[in-house]
Amino acid sequence: MVKKEQDPALPVMEHFYTLQGEGFFQGQAAYFIRLGGCDVGCVWCDVKDSWDANKHPLYKTADLASIVKTTPAKIVVVTGGEPLMHDLTELTLQLKDSGFRTHIETSGAHPVSGTWDWICLSPKKFKAPLENITGLANELKVIIFNRSDFDWAEKYAAMVGQACKLYLQPEWDKAAEMTPLIVEYIKANPQWQLSLQVHKYIDVP
Ligand code: SF4
Numbered sequence: 001m002v003k004k005e006q007d008p009a010l011p012v013m014e015h016f017y018t019l020q021g022e023g024f025f026q027g028q029a030a031y032f033i034r035l036g037g038c039d040v041g042c043v044w045c046d047v048k049d050s051w052d053a054n055k056h057p058l059y060k061t062a063d064l065a066s067i068v069k070t071t072p073a074k075i076v077v078v079t080g081g082e083p084l085m086h087d088l089t090e091l092t093l094q095l096k097d098s099g100f101r102t103h104i105e106t107s108g109a110h111p112v113s114g115t116w117d118w119i120c121l122s123p124k125k126f127k128a129p130l131e132n133i134t135g136l137a138n139e140l141k142v143i144i145f146n147r148s149d150f151d152w153a154e155k156y157a158a159m160v161g162q163a164c165k166l167y168l169q170p171e172w173d174k175a176a177e178m179t180p181l182i183v184e185y186i187k188a189n190p191q192w193q194l195s196l197q198v199h200k201y202i203d204v205p
Contacts, residue, residue, distance in 0.1 A: 006090075007060050007061060007062055007090065008060075008061060008086075008087065008090050008091075009058035009059060009060050009061075010035055010058065010059055010061065010064070010086055010088075010091060011035060011036035011037060011053040011054070011055075011056035011057070011058055011059075011086075012033060012034065012035060012036065012056055012057060012058075012059045012064070013034045013035065013036045013047070013049065013050045013055075013056045013080075013081065014032075014034045014205075015031070015032060015033045015034065015064070015067065016031070016032055016205045017029070017030075017031045017032075017071045017073055018030065018032060018199060018204045018205050019198070019199060019202075019204060020075070020077060020199075021196075021197050021198040021199025021200065021202075021204075022141065022167075022169060022195050022196070022197055022198070022199075023120055023139050023141050023165070023167050023169075023195050024118075024120075024138070024139050024165050024167075025075065025103070025118070026195065026196075026198055027198065028075060029072070029073060029074070029075070030073060030075040030076065030077045030103070031068045031071060031073035031075070031076045031077070031100075032076075032077045032079060032205070033064060033068075033076060033077070033078050033079070033091075034047070034050060034079050034080060034081060035050075035053075035056075035078065035079070035080045035081045035083045035085075035086060036050050036051075036052065036053040036054075036055060036056030036080070036081050037050070037051070037052075037053030037080065037081050037082060037085045037086065038050055038051045038080055038081040038082040038085070039051075039082065039085065039109070039127065040082055040107050040109055040124050040126050040127040041126045041127065042124050042126050043126070044143075044145055044171050044173065044174075046172060047080075047081070050080055050081035051081070053081070053085070061090045061091040061093075061094045062094055064091065064094070064095075065091075065094040065095055065097070065098045065100075068095070068098070068100060069098055073100065074100065074101060075100065075101045075103055076095050076100045076101065076102055076103065077103045077104070077105060078091065078092075078102070078103070078104045078105070078114075079104070079105040080105075080106075082106065082107055082109060082110060083104055083105070083106055084104075084106050084107075084108070084109070084110035084111065084112060084113065085110050086113075087113045087114075088104070088113045088114030089113050089114055089115075091114060092114035092115045092116065093115070096115060101117045101118065102114065102115060102116050102117050102118075103116065103117060103118040103119075103120065104116050104118070104119055104120065105120045105122060105141075106119065106120070106121060106122070106133070107121075107122055107123060107124045107127065107129060108121050108122075108123055108129030108130055108133040108134070108137075109124070109127040109128070109129055109130065110130070111130060111132075112132075112133055112136060116136075118138045118139065119133070119136050119137050119138050119139070120137070120138070120139040120140075120141055121133055121134065121136075121137035121139070121140050121141070121156070121160070122140075122141045122142065122143065123140075123142065123152070123156050124143075125149075125152060129156075131159075134156065134159040134160050135159075135160070135161055137160045137161070137164050138163075138164060138165065139164065139165045139167065140153075140156055140157060140160050140164050140165070140166050140167065141167040141169055141195055142156065142167070142168055142169070143169050143170075143171050144168050144169065144170050144171060144174070144178045144181070144182055145171040145174055145178070146174075146178075147181065150168075150181075150185055153166075153168060153192070157191070157192075165193070166191055166192045166193065167192065167193050167194070167195035168182045168185065168186065168192050168193075168194060168195065169194075169195035169196065169197070170182055170196070172197060172200065179194075182194060
């Protein structure tokens with residue numbers, strides 16, 4: 001956890017205005033802030049450049065909020081990396097003061113900081129979530145890389161709240177193999193929904 005300062009700086013790998021490609025808000029415009037730093041170590045990670053926080057420039061939280069304000073964005077998605085490796089209290093204060101909805105995508109492997117309108121929990125076998133995040137999740141998104149991930153998904157579905165949305169998403173490189181299995185799984189277990197990485201199909205970041 002990064003020590004809280006008055007106007008803390010966070011390592012930012014990239015930031016961009018695009019459409020949310022995944023999950024409940026799929027298709028909606030959103031400003032993405034991808035923070036550097038991750039110690040989860042997923043073998044299939046598609047953003048391994050994010051892992052080393054020291055490789056990425058530091059941005060003051062007030063400056064990040066100012067950048068987002070130059071766009072018509074209503075939603076800001078903070079992702080990573082694993083964004084909860086950092087204290088996000090001040091960032092979310094700045095974003096909410098500016099009128100944005102604050103969304104986070106996290107593995108849940110570090111304590112929650114910040115004030116969030118939407119928490120997407122994506123638990124990873126490589127470093128399991130901390131227990132107290134499951135009750136806070138608005139959305140559970142499990143990446144299906146192999147068949148055993150369905151059991152992993154059910155384990156966390158049993159831990160989240162009743163209103164939490166449940167998504168299964170094929171790992172991108174395994175999509176041809178896993179998507180048909182996911183389709184059959186959802187037909188048999190209709191509490192789940194399919195999440196596709198639509199941004200990759202329409203070629204936006
Ligand atoms: S948690 Fe996300 S950023 Fe970290 S290794 Fe896994 S997929 Fe990559």
